[in-house]
Amino acid sequence: MSRPFSLAGLLRLRHLQQDQAAGDLAAANARLRATATRIDETRAALEHLPLNPTGADTLYAIAAARASSRSMLAELVALDGVAQQAAAAAKADFEAKKAASASLEKLEGRHGAAEAAEDLHAQQTVIDEIASTGWHRRQGEQRAQTGTSQAGTPARGNTTGERT
Numbered sequence: 001m002s003r004p005f006s007l008a009g010l011l012r013l014r015h016l017q018q019d020q021a022a023g024d025l026a027a028a029n030a031r032l033r034a035t036a037t038r039i040d041e042t043r044a045a046l047e048h049l050p051l052n053p054t055g056a057d058t059l060y061a062i063a064a065a066r067a068s069s070r071s072m073l074a075e076l077v078a079l080d081g082v083a084q085q086a087a088a089a090a091k092a093d094f095e096a097k098k099a100a101s102a103s104l105e106k107l108e109g110r111h112g113a114a115e116a117a118e119d120l121h122a123q124q125t126v127i128d129e130i131a132s133t134g135w136h137r138r139q140g141e142q143r144a145q146t147g148t149s150q151a152g153t154p155a156r157g158n159t160t161g162e163r164t
Contacts, residue, residue: 005111007104014101021094028090032083039076042069 005011046069053059 003115005108007107011101011104011108014097014104018094018097018101021090021097025087025090025094028083028087032080032087035076035080035083039073039080042073042076045069046073 046066053062
């Protein structure tokens, strides 16, 4: 009977850690996409502000809206930089967890191959034993049919009657 992989528990833990890191990477990428979308929307809003003020109050409102939008755009660009760093860190963490899992998976594969080889060897031993037993049984039956015993009969090919 084959023995279980002794590091199976650690491998399950590494897979869980890898799954967690993959989730963190997906969340970081989602934040990065959301920030990029907000930047694009803010730039589009800046482009579509009315350019023809009808009075001083409208001109001040347009200037305030542009200043606010530019300030928000600067904050979003800074947030995008942070999101990119977080995504890069999450990717590096995921790759490290994946590498740790991969090494254990290779060990598990080698263990499986060794177990398979041991099983094949055990099966071959049983087959050889069955074949050997059958051969010895047939030899005994042939001797019984010729009426001679192993101790008192000449060996095959020996016609002088001497014991071998």
